[in-house]
Amino acid sequence: MTFLDSGAAALAFMESHPVDVIVSDMRMPAMNGVQLLSEVMKRYPKTVRLILSGHADQDLILQCVGSTHQYLSKPCNPEQLRATVRRAMDLESQLNNERLQELVGEMEHIPSIPSLYSEIVDKMHDPDTTVEDIGQIIAKDIGMTAKILKLVNSAFFGVRQQVVSPCEAVAYLGIDTIKSLVLSTHAFSQFETIPIAGFSLTALWNHSLRTAAAAKRIAQAESQNRKVADEAFVAGLLHDAGKMALAFNFPEQYRKILAQPGQSVETRLREERALFGATHACVGGYLLGLWGLPTPVVEAITLHHLPHKSMAEEFDPLAAVHIANAIVNADAGIPEIDRVYLERLNLGNRLGAWQQIILSTDGQ
16 A cells, blocks of 8 residues: 555556555645546556545535446544455456457447537536536437437436426436436447347346336435445346347357346356357446446346345345346346355345335336
């Protein structure tokens, strides 16, 4: 560990020393945490970026969107900080798997981050940004506007009155949810014109929506932190993005997996590793890690079938997505939930309550 007394000193140090993780305070003289981590993101994109912030920093936090992997509230328990660094490094080692990088390098069709999403993220760096500003950005893309309004007005979101404009959609759902919908609808739409025998993009989209809704509801029931619920929703929408990438880039190989329905999760993951050298979860996590999504979201996508590999000791977006995906997949059957993992989080007795939450979500 190296301790430095300013942002300028940190950047000077990083010019000659490789740094795996940088932890910055939010408020510092000359250069604040937003400015420092934004610069680190540009110069050293592989460095994991963590920021320590207090309740008085809410306006600054909004400006950190995209440049910070994770936020930690002050006062911060040293054990929490150590655990966060360990988790970030563990995830980084998974995403840097050489075979995974080779596999992605061989793909002809890779989901790209939409310019609309980037524009929204950039706009959020401005503390004066309003709901109307975000709505006007969405309105620039007629196709995206139509999809967002269709989704907002569907039974899925339970809107009491018709939403007719992007501004109303943003006001009703919130900027974070809108960002998630822009990101996910764009990712799915990129593959709409590529037919794959036996693979239903509509079915995958519907499953992702159900999982996202369920994950958010479960997170709201288990955590008072709105950020956890928002990240659970994003991860739920995108948790199977790796399936799209594999199916559309390697259709012949993926068809072998599709030809054997009813397999256990463990069997399917083993077949993916045998065929591709990586699972759909790792592929999705890698791609979305390249997009710069928050570490908790990437971790939830990467480990949603294998949550015990996380070092978490408390409820987080990974727990929400793992539980939601397992219950949604099982429908009326017995979900393939990692019960040892739940016991570790002291959540072993909550399965019945979560199933009721998902039943109420599906009934909207």
